[in-house]
Amino acid sequence: MSTRRHVLAIVPAHVGGRAAGTALAATFPGDAHVTVVESAGEDPAALREAHAIVTALAAVDAGHLAAAPRLELVQCASHGYDYVDTAAARARGVTVCTIGSTGAEAQNVAEQTFALMLALAKQLVPAHTALREADWALPRLQRSLTELSGKTLGIVGLGQIGREVARRAAAFDLRILYTARRRVPAETEERLGARHVPLDELLAASDYVTLHAPLTEETRHLLDARRLALLKPTAFVINTARGALIDQDALADALERGALAGAGLDVFDPEPPTPSLRLLKAPNVVLSPHVGGVTRETVVRIGLAAVRNAADFLAGRPPRDVVN
The missing domain is CATH 3.40.50.720 (NAD(P)-binding Rossmann-like Domain)
Structure with a gap:
């Protein structure tokens, strides 16, 4: 040089x-x-x-x-x-x-994805907050506690990070669906135990949806109000990719209405988020400051x-x- x-x-x-x-x-x-x-x-x-x-x-x-x-x-x-x-x-x-x-980031982003999934399923943040305030919240929280085993995980994007997520999902006995711009080879699907389906089908069938797609003009607001409405009211959305993959106002609407069980977000649009971002105060949201790759x-x-x-x-x- x-x-x-x-x-x-x-x-x-x-x-x-x-x-x-x-x-x-x-x-x-x-x-x-x-x-x-x-x-x-x-x-x-x-x-x-x-x-x-x-x-x-x-x-x-x-x-x-x-x-x-x-x-x-x-x-x-x-x-x-x-x-x-x-x-x-x-x-x-x-x-x-x-x-x-x-x-280089894939392993850690996959770990952050499961940290957010588990925090939501086990209600770790409200449980921690309640105990800090001397509130034995078990009777109240147990109605919303859930588990990963036997549930369906929908992975949007099966690149390096999506594959690391799929590998870990097997240990939690999760059924894996995925959608991607290009379907991966059959041997990769078999190795990961992942089945390819269209995005709308994935959203309707999944208990947990995790985003691992790049942000492009085609994927901006990939999860808009219409697609968020396809999700079960018991479903959770995880985003450790890019904030603008989700219409943040539409997600806040769904959470505030109780149309979704919760969301785990490591990324925002813009970053850092503005104090007025509704998701900062939305119910049953676990937030982290884009630390998934760090x-x-x-x-x-x-x-x-x-x-x-x-x-x-x-x-x-x-x-x-x-x-x-």
Whole structure:
């Protein structure tokens, strides 16, 4: 890699900021010149010089791309890429990559999915809150407690993360349905014990629905009011993918009416969520601040995967996980 190759590492404050970006920059090969910022427009000179951008959930839009005449690559430090204008990048000949095939986040997001499912099924948050207030809530809570065993889990998206969820579901004796843009090979379905069905059928049949699809124009508000109405009133919705996959107002309506049993949400639209977001006060919701892909272990794996792919690209080697 030439010493003239410039990299812009963008890590916004809500996912670690400059300190995390500096740690990420330190993993680049020594001949890369890396500038760390918290937003793409923070340092216009560095943006003009950048041959590659590595971004951790920070927006890279058409304006940023136009201001970066040397740019060749936008590397997302995530499985998703909805925060990058991929159409504008394609028009300018800029490659966009993720870390999707590395599975760097998959294991932890799958664990977070089950943490939310179990918290809802076992009413852990209201039970914890009640006991803190010296309220022995067993008589009240037992009417809403449920179990995973023998229930149907609907997985929307069977990529790396969806497959990790399916693998764990077998241990809970869950029946698995899935829907995806492309049906997986029959041997994969057999190994995971997963049956492919259309989305509407999945929603109507599932006791738990978990989202693991990328956010695109086609999947935005994938669960809208019509589709949420297909769910059983005893069903739970889990979202550890992207907040905008669900119409958040429609979900709040369903929860407030008692048309759904509950929701476990690790992602929001926008992030961080605004204080006025109705889901923050909706009944029987378990919330976490987009921590599904973040542990001490996964942060290292994600950063290294993104840096390796960017370094390969800049060195003239074929990159992985090109999305545009």
